[in-house]
Amino acid sequence: xxxxxxxxxxxxxxxxxxxILVLAACSTSLQVPASSxxxxxxxxxxPVSSLTPKLGGPECHPPSPLDVSNTxxxxxxxxxxxxxxxxxxxxxxPPVKSDAKLIWRLGTGFHEPLHIxxxxxxxxxxxxxxxxxxxxxxxxxxxxxxGTGFHFPVAGCWDLYVTGGTAVGDVWIVIS
Numbered sequence: 001x002x003x004x005x006x007x008x009x010x011x012x013x014x015x016x017x018x019x020i021l022v023l024a025a026c027s028t029s030l031q032v033p034a035s036s037x038x039x040x041x042x043x044x045x046x047p048v049s050s051l052t053p054k055l056g057g058p059e060c061h062p063p064s065p066l067d068v069s070n071t072x073x074x075x076x077x078x079x080x081x082x083x084x085x086x087x088x089x090x091x092x093x094p095p096v097k098s099d100a101k102l103i104w105r106l107g108t109g110f111h112e113p114l115h116i117x118x119x120x121x122x123x124x125x126x127x128x129x130x131x132x133x134x135x136x137x138x139x140x141x142x143x144x145x146x147g148t149g150f151h152f153p154v155a156g157c158w159d160l161y162v163t164g165g166t167a168v169g170d171v172w173i174v175i176s
Contacts, residue, residue: 074088
């Protein structure tokens with residue numbers, strides 16, 4: 001009789017364990033745990049959605065989607081935590097070894113001090129040539145407007161990584 005009680009207890013434990021595994025596998029969480037490494041000592045990891053391909057994957061497959069319908073210049077919506085992030089590439093996506101002006105629209109989660117850095121191939125880190133707040137423009141996207149300049153020294157996949165206040169975001173582009 002004692003073995004029958006033990007068998008029943010074991011069957012119930014195994015059933016509970018299997019139900020927990022099934023429920024965990026069917027979870028609809030939108031956030032994937034961030035990687036253990038961060039991009040800098042004071043920078044938080046970037047968000048990643050499990051429902052879409054991871055932007056900036058190997059060799060930027062895929063990069064952040066570009067759209068030219070709003071202004072005639074390429075613009076991209078960044079991936080950001082709890083806010084909006086847009087970048088407009090004035091004059092188009094720059095070719096390698098040329099100066100580029102990028103206009104940013106940063107939603108309410110971004111606060112000063114604002115930091116934008118280009119993270120590129122082979123561990124390259126680029127600081128902007130300039131970073132200045134704009135009073136506004138005719139570019140219709142939400143948030144405060146900032147301008148930056150970059151000079152991309154090598155071709156490849158670049159992560160334009162933005163931090164400010166508690167917000168972080170990324171825009172992935174291919175420079176050729």
